[in-house]
Amino acid sequence: MTWQANGTSLIKRLPTVRGRYSANVDLSKSTWFQVGGAAEVVFKPADVQDLAFFMKERPQDVPLHVIGIGSNLLIRDGGIPGVVIRLGRGFTNIAVQEDNSVIAGAAVLDRNLAIAAQEEGLGGLEFFCGVPGAIGGAVRMNAGCYGSEVKDVLRNALIVTSKGAIVQMAPEDLGFSYRHSNLKKHDIIVAACFKGEASNPDEIQLKMQKLLKDREDSQPIRERTGGSTFANPEGVSAWQLIDEAGCRGLCQGGAQMSEKHCNFMLNTGNATAEDLETLGEEVRRRVFETSGVTLRWEIQRLGVQEGVTVEEAMAA
Numbered sequence: 508m509t510w511q512a513n514g515t516s517l518i519k520r521l522p523t524v525r526g527r528y529s530a531n532v533d534l535s536k537s538t539w540f541q542v543g544g545a546a547e548v549v550f551k552p553a554d555v556q557d558l559a560f561f562m563k564e565r566p567q568d569v570p571l572h573v574i575g576i577g578s579n580l581l582i583r584d585g586g587i588p589g590v591v592i593r594l595g596r597g598f599t600n601i602a603v604q605e606d607n608s609v610i611a612g613a614a615v616l617d618r619n620l621a622i623a624a625q626e627e628g629l630g631g632l633e634f635f636c637g638v639p640g641a642i643g644g645a646v647r648m649n650a651g652c653y654g655s656e657v658k659d660v661l662r663n664a665l666i667v668t669s670k671g672a673i674v675q676m677a678p679e680d681l682g683f684s685y686r687h688s689n690l691k692k693h694d695i696i697v698a699a700c701f702k703g704e705a706s707n708p709d710e711i712q713l714k715m716q717k718l719l720k721d722r723e724d725s726q727p728i729r730e731r732t733g734g735s736t737f738a739n740p741e742g743v744s745a746w747q748l749i750d751e752a753g754c755r756g757l758c759q760g761g762a763q764m765s766e767k768h769c770n771f772m773l774n775t776g777n778a779t780a781e782d783l784e785t786l787g788e789e790v791r792r793r794v795f796e797t798s799g800v801t802l803r804w805e806i807q808r809l810g811v812q813e814g815v816t817v818e819e820a821m822a823a
């Protein structure tokens with residue numbers, strides 16, 4: 508039997524929370540790629556306790572995903588079965604501490620963290636201004652740029668586990684590697700504390716301006732994209748392998764590998780998620796053929812293709 512989203516009846520099975528459930532939410536406008544289907548239910552928890560309560564009481568057979576602001580996400584055309592958790596207003600506090608650290612809720616934009624740190628003369632966190640996501644996604648993905656990444660500056664992260672416990676984790680518990688952490692699938696980052704160092708606010712500002720200019724010059728940041736499509740393999744840049752495999756500018760339907768930075772995949776206007784995923788897989792195939800290297804998707808792919816069975820949808 509083909510799977511069909513039915514958010515309204517799913518909501519009836521979910522625990523009574525203080526936050527908000529919405530049924531059949533079109534997510535295509537909520538990601539940078541602007542493709543993909545609907546989430547069966549979106550849950551916006553009121554605060555950490557509300558989220559923990561939901562995690563404890565939710566029916567265990569319902570698929571669950573958490574998303575940030577969708578700058579690293581490809582949502583498939585058939586949508587996302589089950590519940591998608593999006594952290595909003597209850598998770599946007601930023602507090603710069605006297606001991607040169609800053610605590611940020613998971614829904615704080617990375618850019619806003621960088622600005623708050625700069626204003627307080629806290630250096631070392633400038634790189635956040637170049638990552639267009641929110642803190643939860645940054646910790647999950649060990650985001651970084653221009654030589655710095657989350658694992659270098661994270662003091663600890665506050666997490667709501669799949670069973671609804673609220674726990675603090677140190678960087679060594681999170682198994683960070685390049686653009687990756689070992690955080691369990693259903694563990695949700697709700698806040699994080701980063702360490703900085705006292706610095707001159709004007710110098711921090713200059714570093715941030717340089718970083719943003721370098722990025723603007725080298726990456727198609729004003730396009731519908733998901734950032735780097737593939738993680739850099741050990742000792743080599745993914746873009747070089749892609750270029751050598753002749754994939755710069757390669758197209759599939761409305762999807763294209765950017766001419767400006769060939770590890771960035773673009774929705775040139777009317778791409779489907781299937782176009783983008785098929786293009787990515789073709790690039791992986793060609794890169795393997797020319798270099799023997801298997802590229803790992805950095806972009807996170809969520810949801811199901813259109814017309815899947817109920818069993819496939821429940822396993823997604």
Ligand SMILES: Cc1cc2nc3c(=O)[nH]c(=O)nc-3n(C[C@H](O)[C@H](O)[C@H](O)COP(=O)(O)OP(=O)(O)OC[C@H]3O[C@@H](n4cnc5c(N)ncnc54)[C@H](O)[C@@H]3O)c2cc1C
Binds near residue numbers: 574734
């Ligand atoms: C133009 C452009 C440039 C980019 N440049 C960079 C760059 O220089 N460096 C870099 O590292 N990345 C870059 N990215 C990718 C992206 O911005 C980062 O990966 C970012 O950290 C993703 O955050 P997000 O909030 O958008 O997460 P999403 O894209 O929504 O989600 C990404 C992953 O994080 C998980 N996640 C999100 N929130 C939480 C949470 N609260 N708890 C647990 N898991 C969560 C999701 O399940 C998913 O697996 C770029 C993207 C774009 C579009």
